[in-house]
Amino acid sequence: MSSETKNTVSTVKVTIDNITIDVPAGTTILNAARMIGGDVTPPAMCYYSKLEGSGGKCRTCLVEVAAGSAADPRPMPKLVASCRTGVMEGMVVKNITSDKVKEARAGVVEFLLLNHPLDCPVCDQAGECHLQDLGYEHGKEGTRYEFERRTFEKEDIGPYIQLHMTRCILCYRCTYVADQLTDNRVHGILDRGDHAEISTHISKAIDNNFSGNMIDVCPVGALTDKTFRFKNRVWFTKPVYAHRDCPDCCGKVTLWQRGDEVLRVTARKDEWGEVCSYEGKPGWICNTCRFDKKSASDWVIEGPANINRHSVISQGHYTGLQKPKETLPEVMGGRAPKLMMDIHDVSEVNKIELSQLPGAATGNDFNSPAAKEA
Amino acid sequence: MGRKLLLEKAHVAGITTYEVYRREGGYRSVEKALKSMSPDQVTEEVKKSGLRGRGGAGFPTGMKWGFLAKPEGVPRYLVVNADESEPGTFKDRYLMEFIPHLLLEGMITSSYALGSNRSYIYIRGEYVWVAEILEKAIDEARANGWLGKNILGSGFDCDIYVHRGAGAYICGEETALLESLEGKRGNPRIKPPFPAVKGLWGCPTVVNNVETVAAVVPIINDGGEEYAKIGIGKSTGTKLISACGNINKPGVYEIDMTISVEEFIYSDEYCGGIPAGKKLKACIPGGSSVPILPANLLLKTAKGETRMMTYESLADGGFASGSMMGSGGFIVLDDSQCVVRHTYSLARFYRHESCGQCSPCREGTGWMEKILWNIETGKGKLSDIDLLWDIQRKIEGNTICPLGDAAAWPVAAAIRHFRDEFEWHVLHPDEAQQRNYGLMHYADPIHVPQPVMA
Numbered sequence: 001m002s003s004e005t006k007n008t009v010s011t012v013k014v015t016i017d018n019i020t021i022d023v024p025a026g027t028t029i030l031n032a033a034r035m036i037g038g039d040v041t042p043p044a045m046c047y048y049s050k051l052e053g054s055g056g057k058c059r060t061c062l063v064e065v066a067a068g069s070a071a072d073p074r075p076m077p078k079l080v081a082s083c084r085t086g087v088m089e090g091m092v093v094k095n096i097t098s099d100k101v102k103e104a105r106a107g108v109v110e111f112l113l114l115n116h117p118l119d120c121p122v123c124d125q126a127g128e129c130h131l132q133d134l135g136y137e138h139g140k141e142g143t144r145y146e147f148e149r150r151t152f153e154k155e156d157i158g159p160y161i162q163l164h165m166t167r168c169i170l171c172y173r174c175t176y177v178a179d180q181l182t183d184n185r186v187h188g189i190l191d192r193g194d195h196a197e198i199s200t201h202i203s204k205a206i207d208n209n210f211s212g213n214m215i216d217v218c219p220v221g222a223l224t225d226k227t228f229r230f231k232n233r234v235w236f237t238k239p240v241y242a243h244r245d246c247p248d249c250c251g252k253v254t255l256w257q258r259g260d261e262v263l264r265v266t267a268r269k270d271e272w273g274e275v276c277s278y279e280g281k282p283g284w285i286c287n288t289c290r291f292d293k294k295s296a297s298d299w300v301i302e303g304p305a306n307i308n309r310h311s312v313i314s315q316g317h318y319t320g321l322q323k324p325k326e327t328l329p330e331v332m333g334g335r336a337p338k339l340m341m342d343i344h345d346v347s348e349v350n351k352i353e354l355s356q357l358p359g360a361a362t363g364n365d366f367n368s369p370a371a372k373e374a
Numbered sequence: 375m376g377r378k379l380l381l382e383k384a385h386v387a388g389i390t391t392y393e394v395y396r397r398e399g400g401y402r403s404v405e406k407a408l409k410s411m412s413p414d415q416v417t418e419e420v421k422k423s424g425l426r427g428r429g430g431a432g433f434p435t436g437m438k439w440g441f442l443a444k445p446e447g448v449p450r451y452l453v454v455n456a457d458e459s460e461p462g463t464f465k466d467r468y469l470m471e472f473i474p475h476l477l478l479e480g481m482i483t484s485s486y487a488l489g490s491n492r493s494y495i496y497i498r499g500e501y502v503w504v505a506e507i508l509e510k511a512i513d514e515a516r517a518n519g520w521l522g523k524n525i526l527g528s529g530f531d532c533d534i535y536v537h538r539g540a541g542a543y544i545c546g547e548e549t550a551l552l553e554s555l556e557g558k559r560g561n562p563r564i565k566p567p568f569p570a571v572k573g574l575w576g577c578p579t580v581v582n583n584v585e586t587v588a589a590v591v592p593i594i595n596d597g598g599e600e601y602a603k604i605g606i607g608k609s610t611g612t613k614l615i616s617a618c619g620n621i622n623k624p625g626v627y628e629i630d631m632t633i634s635v636e637e638f639i640y641s642d643e644y645c646g647g648i649p650a651g652k653k654l655k656a657c658i659p660g661g662s663s664v665p666i667l668p669a670n671l672l673l674k675t676a677k678g679e680t681r682m683m684t685y686e687s688l689a690d691g692g693f694a695s696g697s698m699m700g701s702g703g704f705i706v707l708d709d710s711q712c713v714v715r716h717t718y719s720l721a722r723f724y725r726h727e728s729c730g731q732c733s734p735c736r737e738g739t740g741w742m743e744k745i746l747w748n749i750e751t752g753k754g755k756l757s758d759i760d761l762l763w764d765i766q767r768k769i770e771g772n773t774i775c776p777l778g779d780a781a782a783w784p785v786a787a788a789i790r791h792f793r794d795e796f797e798w799h800v801l802h803p804d805e806a807q808q809r810n811y812g813l814m815h816y817a818d819p820i821h822v823p824q825p826v827m828a
């Protein structure tokens with residue numbers, strides 16, 4: 001220990017899963033664990049460091065405090081929410097080394113999935129859903145729930161954001177966005193208990209220029225981008241960092257591309273799935289950048305986005321913006337291939353607008369005279 | 375006859391009016407406190423009295439007052455919790471309805487001790503007429519100089535406001551109450567910070583139950599030590615009990631905490647026994663949130679001692695064989711009652727009242743309700759009983775506020791003590807639709823193993 005280097009901020013020593021670290025006083029257990037990183041970090045489904053007041057609700061981040069502090073080394077009687085509990089000098093925390101924590105967390109995962117529709121195959125969030133990750137890492141296989149899952153009346157909350165209330169885990173993050181980023185709060189929680197739902201107080205009222213950030217903070221597929229709806233699976237798209245000079249926001253985004261096409265624009269995310277900060281300020285983006293700038297020429301492309309190597313998205317190996325060489329003209333010896341036939345002339349399937357059918361398509365739908373005529 | 379301190383005058387004709395209340399000696403405690411005591415001396419008397427919170431947790435009131443932060447230039451608040459929505463509990467309503475000035479008197483004296491110049495009564499929305507009674511009493515008190523500026527020339531200002539809730543049990547939880555009082559959605563806050571440091575509008579706040587605040591009146595009038603002489607051990611003074619269910623005389627009783635549970639149920643002074651020749655099967659002694667006890671464990675502790683109507687004795691044996699004083703809602707079940715159905719209706723209540731913030735409570739309460747409904751309607755499985763046990767265990771202690779625990783405990787206690795009855799429902803689904811399980815062995819004397827003398 002050198003006596004010359006004096007800390008300006010006071011730090012405290014905390015031990016999490018047998019790893020000791022010095023953190024600034026006032027840090028929460030969760031943030032201390034994030035400083036250590038890796039498996040020691042409890043999962044957080046509701047806490048969002050950029051949203052004041054968030055956290056404490058989902059209970060996935062529960063940890064055991066084996067010793068409260070050096071001054072009072074008694075253990076805490078209950079598991080505590082690490083996102084909302086500050087560290088103390090000499091505190092000893094057990095996360096993955098505590099069986100109590102593992103069991104309680106598996107319980108929380110079961111609760112969160114209890115009424116979840118598990119419609120991942122048709123959910124745009126699949127592949128970047130925190131609930132999928134949570135279930136995979138901390139849950140148990142199967143469910144013991146034998147009842148019908150909860151449903152809600154559908155609500156249209158405007159042209160840009162799609163609400164699937166059945167998928168919502170009531171983390172409240174989007175309501176903090178509505179409260180803290182947008183100047184008119186129109187969006188909040190109605191009703192209580194298991195029938196509580198997020199809603200716009202006046203339907204379709206979310207037209208604030210920063211409302212799109214709700215999509216980025218939503219850990220599940222409850223709030224998704226309508227302009228990206230059913231366009232592609234995220235793991236088939238290519239995330240690249242890009243920026244533009246935006247008068248309203250930081251203009252730093254991730255473009256989700258397929259070829260040259262920009263399918264979706266989001267804020268950039270850090271390793272905890274939160275929007276990145278620039279010079280200490282969260283990089284929220286405005287709706288113009290998110291929904292209106294859907295052409296690669298709107299943006300200055302920086303290069304491939306950092307994607308966690310464990311993510312399914314990283315399965316697409318994009319290393320740069322290199323277009324494959326057009327080989328067709330070469331192969332054809334300079335001749336332009338002719339379109340031989342229009343696929344629609346031979347396929348019956350494509351004559352029917354599947355989305356217009358009341359239920360799943362059956363043979364009858366294709367064999368009916370109406371279909372034949374179309 | 376036990377001693378009465380709160381309800382002694384409750385039935386004097388016209389006591390709801392200021393004139394009669396004053397004539398009967400009302401507002402003496404305010405005079406005494408404001409004219410001859412410092413705020414700290416008032417707090418000191420409350421500490422000496424051993425008064426414990428009457429809202430459910432039984433936390434020592436003087437100690438709670440002592441925790442109140444007192445930063446310079448920041449207002450402090452006293453908020454009276456009159457949300458009273460726990461099934462089985464209706465004592466505060468009785469007090470406010472029949473002797474409203476007692477609450478106001480207690481509030482003025484307590485506000486003086488705490489330095490609260492604006493104090494609030496947060497009243498359950500359904501108590502429409504009670505709120506009107508209180509507002510009328512406040513007007514009378516103000517007209518007679520007990521509220522407003524410079525009360526009795528002491529330099530102390532105080533005003534009292536009645537705030538009506540909108541019908542949510544969760545708004546009785548003190549931090550949800552404060553949120554609601556601030557005009558927000560009644561979600562419990564995450565603690566710390568505690569209200570004593572950051573309460574109403576971020577200022578130091580004491581939240582006390584109606585009965586707690588009313589008890590300050592006799593404490594100041596007679597002195598804390600005098601008050602502490604009543605009762606046993608740490609259960610000092612008198613306690614209002616709202617008795618209901620299968621008893622001859624349901625109602626609100628003021629007991630000094632020296633009588634046994636058996637006496638309370640069977641004596642004519644109180645509940646007057648079980649009607650129609652039926653037998654005592656079970657009882658929830660402290661409002662719906664506390665563990666249910668079968669007759670045998672209700673009347674005697676697991677050690678074989680007589681169970682008394684005190685905080686300590688009701689809790690004797692912990693959750694394994696005891697219960698709690700809770701909020702004093704005494705619910706009696708006779709041998710024609712079905713514990714499964716009863717547990718179901720409580721589960722339904724908690725599911726409906728959960729604020730929905732934290733996932734274990736939001737999802738777990740609904741799950742338990744559905745399983746209990748299956749068992750009750752003859753569609754249950756034996757494994758459901760273990761599943762219920764597991765669910766309640768995963769809710770308890772893992773939530774933001776004690777409503778999660780309050781939802782878990784009744785289910786846990788019912789399974790702990792009445793498992794046979796649950797199993798009977800599962801194994802005899804048709805019969806269980808026709809008749810109830812009955813008393814069975816639930817009143818049989820419990821064998822208390824004697825220590826072996828060498």
Ligand SMILES: Cc1cc2nc3c(=O)[nH]c(=O)nc-3n(C[C@H](O)[C@H](O)[C@H](O)COP(=O)(O)O)c2cc1C
Binds near residue numbers: 584
């Ligand atoms: C779900 C819930 C509901 C509650 N309802 C009430 C109530 O209606 N009245 C009350 O006085 N306390 C109620 N409490 C207890 C309060 O949170 C608080 O402890 C009490 O008002 C403190 O007052 P005391 O110290 O005088 O008991 C409730 C607690 C919970 C968790």
Ligand code: SF4
Binds near residue numbers: 168198214220222
């Ligand atoms: S919609 Fe999404 S962000 Fe909003 S509360 Fe539900 S899960 Fe959370």
Ligand code: SF4
Binds near residue numbers: 544562727735775778
């Ligand atoms: S325990 Fe239940 S009532 Fe209390 S905060 Fe959590 S969800 Fe709300």
Ligand code: FES
Binds near residue numbers: 045057059060083
């Ligand atoms: S992240 Fe801590 S409770 Fe949700």
